[in-house]
Amino acid sequence: MAHPASKIRQESRGGTGHRQNRNAAAATPRGGLFIEAKDALRARANIDPRLGNRERVVLNHVLRFINHDQGYAWPGYARLAAGLRMTVRSVQEAVTRIVAGGYLVRITTHRNPDGRVGVAFAMIPPDDMTWADLIEGDRIAIGHDAATARPSETELYCQSSEDPPEPRVDTGPLENDH
Numbered sequence: 001m002a003h004p005a006s007k008i009r010q011e012s013r014g015g016t017g018h019r020q021n022r023n024a025a026a027a028t029p030r031g032g033l034f035i036e037a038k039d040a041l042r043a044r045a046n047i048d049p050r051l052g053n054r055e056r057v058v059l060n061h062v063l064r065f066i067n068h069d070q071g072y073a074w075p076g077y078a079r080l081a082a083g084l085r086m087t088v089r090s091v092q093e094a095v096t097r098i099v100a101g102g103y104l105v106r107i108t109t110h111r112n113p114d115g116r117v118g119v120a121f122a123m124i125p126p127d128d129m130t131w132a133d134l135i136e137g138d139r140i141a142i143g144h145d146a147a148t149a150r151p152s153e154t155e156l157y158c159q160s161s162e163d164p165p166e167p168r169v170d171t172g173p174l175e176n177d178h
Contacts, residue, residue, distance in 0.1 A: 028071040029131050029156045037131055038063050040138035050101050058094040062121050073121045074112040102126040131156055
């Protein structure tokens, strides 16, 4: 069975730009591995010779906006440019190279939680890697034991090992409510 990120990668690199996959966020690690996945992606980008300093800076800034709950970032090019003191065109060019490098999926008509439609970004592991590959490589690079460095699928895609909270039942107004 193919890993969810490999299908996203194939579709997001379709060449025409018309087959951008909207399921990238669903394949993003959840729970405690969300931050670790972002860190591993940054570490990989920092050693990727295909990316220059401008692309690394823009990628790091976009990753700051990735929402843990939805898995997307909606900063907009003008906001990114202002935050980085770059031109909008420079940011757009850098994003194009980052997408080509396989670090982000760019969705040009995505509805954000506020209901506005605009560009959205989701992070994906580069090349022919999975999130488990990327996190394992990063863990080994910082000294983890190779035998225990690889996260399981359950660790990657579950919110937590705890039971979900009980649903809240609305019983009407409280005694002190008037």
